[in-house]
Amino acid sequence: MTLFWITFDSHDVLPLAVSIIAALAGFWLARRVVPELSAAWTAANTPDTERLI
Numbered sequence: 001m002t003l004f005w006i007t008f009d010s011h012d013v014l015p016l017a018v019s020i021i022a023a024l025a026g027f028w029l030a031r032r033v034v035p036e037l038s039a040a041w042t043a044a045n046t047p048d049t050e051r052l053i
Contacts, residue, residue, distance in 0.1 A: 001010040008015050 001008060
């Protein structure tokens with residue numbers, strides 16, 4: 001199989017292991033960043049009431 005100009009054996013265990021590790025790393029990174037992203041989203045979308053008065 002060829003993906004992004006890289007040929008590999010799709011029946012081998014290594015591509016499966018690499019994809020599982022990449023998925024787990026992505027989930028871990030997303031869980032780590034969600035609180036900061038949520039706070040930034042809330043700050044950006046909440047009107048500043050002091051400036052409105």
